[in-house]
Structures are given as C-alpha cells and as structure tokens.
Amino acid sequence: MKRPMTCRNGVSLLADYLEGVLAPGPRIALDTHVAGCPRCRRFVRSYVKTPALVREATAVSLPSRVAAALRRRLSGRRS
Amino acid sequence: MTKASGGATSDEELARRARAGDAPAFDALVNRYQERVYRLSRRLTGNRADAEDALQDTFLQVFRRLSTFRGESRFSTWLYRIATNTALMACRSRARRRTEPLDAYLPQFDRGGRHARDVDHARASRADEILEQRRLARAVQSALQRLPELYRVPFVLRDLEDLDTAEVASVLKATPAAVRQRVHRARLMMRGYLSHLVGVEP
Numbered sequence: 001m002k003r004p005m006t007c008r009n010g011v012s013l014l015a016d017y018l019e020g021v022l023a024p025g026p027r028i029a030l031d032t033h034v035a036g037c038p039r040c041r042r043f044v045r046s047y048v049k050t051p052a053l054v055r056e057a058t059a060v061s062l063p064s065r066v067a068a069a070l071r072r073r074l075s076g077r078r079s
Numbered sequence: 080m081t082k083a084s085g086g087a088t089s090d091e092e093l094a095r096r097a098r099a100g101d102a103p104a105f106d107a108l109v110n111r112y113q114e115r116v117y118r119l120s121r122r123l124t125g126n127r128a129d130a131e132d133a134l135q136d137t138f139l140q141v142f143r144r145l146s147t148f149r150g151e152s153r154f155s156t157w158l159y160r161i162a163t164n165t166a167l168m169a170c171r172s173r174a175r176r177r178t179e180p181l182d183a184y185l186p187q188f189d190r191g192g193r194h195a196r197d198v199d200h201a202r203a204s205r206a207d208e209i210l211e212q213r214r215l216a217r218a219v220q221s222a223l224q225r226l227p228e229l230y231r232v233p234f235v236l237r238d239l240e241d242l243d244t245a246e247v248a249s250v251l252k253a254t255p256a257a258v259r260q261r262v263h264r265a266r267l268m269m270r271g272y273l274s275h276l277v278g279v280e281p
Binding site: 016039046053057067073 | 192274
C-alpha cells in the first residue's frame with residue numbers, strides 16, 4: 001500500500017475501516033490523512049450519519065389491520 | 080432471533096415443530112417476525128400495498144417451504160432470503176418506475192484526489208429537524224427506490240435492518256467483501272443525495 005493517501009483513496013476504504021477489517025497499514029494511513037483533512041472529517045461524519053437518517057425516515061410499524069389481514073390469509077390457506 | 084434466551088424457544092425449534100404440523104409453533108414464528116418482515120418489505124418496495132402483499136406471500140411461502148428448511152443456515156437467514164426475494168418480486172411486477180440514477184450524487188474529487196465538495200454545516204445540522212417532516216421521509220424512501228437493486232438490497236439488510244455483514248452475505252449468497260462494497264456504494268449515493276437535500280456545497 002504505497003500509493004499516497006488522498007481523499008479519494010480514503011473514501012474507498014471507509015466501509016472496511018468502519019467494519020474493522022482494514023489492514024493496519026492502510027488503517028494508519030487513513031487515520032493520518034483524516035486527522036489532517038477537515039473535509040474528510042466532515043465527510044466521514046456525514047457518511048456515518050446517512051444510514052441513521054435513512055433508517056429513521058423509513059421506520060414503520062406493522063398496522064394492526066395488516067397483521068389481521070395476514071392472519072386471515074394464513075388461516076385460510078392452512079385449514 | 081435464534082437465541083433461546085430466558086427460556087424462549089429458538090426459531091429452529093419452532094420451525095421443527097411447525098414442520099411437524101404444530102400450528103401454534105408456526106404462529107409463534109409469525110408473531111416473532113411479522114413486524115420485521117413488514118418493515119423490510121416497506122423499505123424494499125417503497126409502498127404499503129406491495130409491502131402488505133409481500134408480507135402475506137412471504138409467510139405463505141415459509142409455510143409451504145418449511146419442509147425444505149434443513150437448519151443448514153439460521154432460520155432468520157432463510158426467512159430473510161424468502162422475504163427479500165418476495166419483496167423484489169412485488170416491485171418487479173409493478174409497472175416500472177422512473178429510475179433516475181443516483182450516480183450524480185457520488186462524491187466528487189479533483190485531479191489531486193481531494194474532495195471537490197464540502198458539507199455545508201449549517202444546513203446539515205438542520206437535517207434532524209427536517210427529518211420530522213413527511214416530505215423528507217418520502218424523499219428518502221423515493222431515493223431508496225432509485226438505488227439500483229444490487230446496492231439497495233444489501234444496504235437495507237445491513238444498515239437499516241441491522242443484520243451483520245456475514246448474515247447479509249448468507250442471505251444474498253454473496254461474499255462478505257462484495258456485501259461491504261455494495262453497501263459502501265449505496266451509502267455514498269444516499270449520502271450524496273441526502274446532502275443535496277440537507278446541505279452540500281458544490
């Protein structure tokens with residue numbers, strides 16, 4: 001891993017980094033780059049925040065009407 | 080989940096009993112998973128009607144195919160695979176929606192490989208309040224539908240339904256590395272699109 005760490009390279013490694021599967025060499029290079037790059041720090045924050053925003057915006061609970069319809073359909077098929 | 084903690088019967092044990100004709104065991108599985116299957120279906124299909132159909136079809140399929148569940152994977156993995164495929168079928172059978180690609184929202188870099196755009200903090204910090212608004216919820220759901228299926232499905236399973244990468248890989252019969260790569264791509268597109276909505280400076 002000798003290529004210079006740029007924002008682009010760093011972004012390509014983010015998922016592996018966050019999941020803890022990145023090798024020590026690139027991990028340290030990425031840490032060093034991000035520490036000195038405010039744009040990358042903001043990018044990482046928004047990258048991490050994205051799934052949380054989407055999860056919250058798309059959270060739904062099962063309406064009781066839909067649960068009742070499921071129950072009717074299943075009992076119809078099984079009897 | 081599969082764990083039989085606190086005396087709860089494991090999924091696999093309930094599946095074994097249901098296969099042998101124990102109706103209450105099957106009902107217990109339905110009760111345990113109906114909420115998650117419905118939420119997954121809503122996220123994959125993007126609308127109530129398809130999600131409701133997918134929910135019913137999923138459990139009918141589970142009922143019919145219980146005899147083929149051999150316990151080689153966790154029950155939840157097997158169920159998520161059926162639920163995912165059923166929801167995708169519901170999407171495909173519906174008339175094609177417009178699919179404006181989200182590629183334009185991928186991060187941009189200059190020639191030196193540095194970020195060409197930055198996050199506008201003032202706008203980004205308002206994202207939480209804006210989230211309260213239905214408009215954003217609808218926009219997010221519509222963005223999710225515009226993600227290519229290849230990225231949308233692992234993103235929903237991994238980041239929204241909180242399955243770990245190994246289980247998503249098992250559901251999709253893909254490698255963990257491929258799952259990470261597709262989830263990453265989805266996050267980048269969704270991040271860019273949401274930043275567009277809530278704050279990024281070109």
